[in-house]
Amino acid sequence: MQKLKKQIRLLMEENDKLREELARAYGQASENIPAREGLKNLWDLYQQGFHICNVHFGRIRTTECLFCEAFWDREREGGR
Numbered sequence: 860m861q862k863l864k865k866q867i868r869l870l871m872e873e874n875d876k877l878r879e880e881l882a883r884a885y886g887q888a889s890e891n892i893p894a895r896e897g898l899k900n901l902w903d904l905y906q907q908g909f910h911i912c913n914v915h916f917g918r919i920r921t922t923e924c925l926f927c928e929a930f931w932d933r934e935r936e937g938g939r
């Protein structure tokens with residue numbers, strides 16, 4: 860039981876870190892600087908099953924998300 864609690868805490872800490880990273884990447888991506896690194900990180904996270912949209916940002920994505928797809932389309936077009 861304690862082990863499980865510890866694991867959950869670790870997961871939550873990890874989640875916080877990811878959220879911070881996402882927030883940073885997202886912030887960069889919305890500025891004019893071509894944030895290739897940020898976009899790549901976002902893409903990686905998206906592939907790993909996280910939301911990159913600002914609606915469910917950083918949460919675990921269980922299904923296809925229209926917001927994520929819309930966000931990604933926009934970033935890809937505007938990112939050049």
Ligand SMILES: [Zn+2]
Binds near residue numbers: 910912924925928
């Ligand atoms: Zn989403």
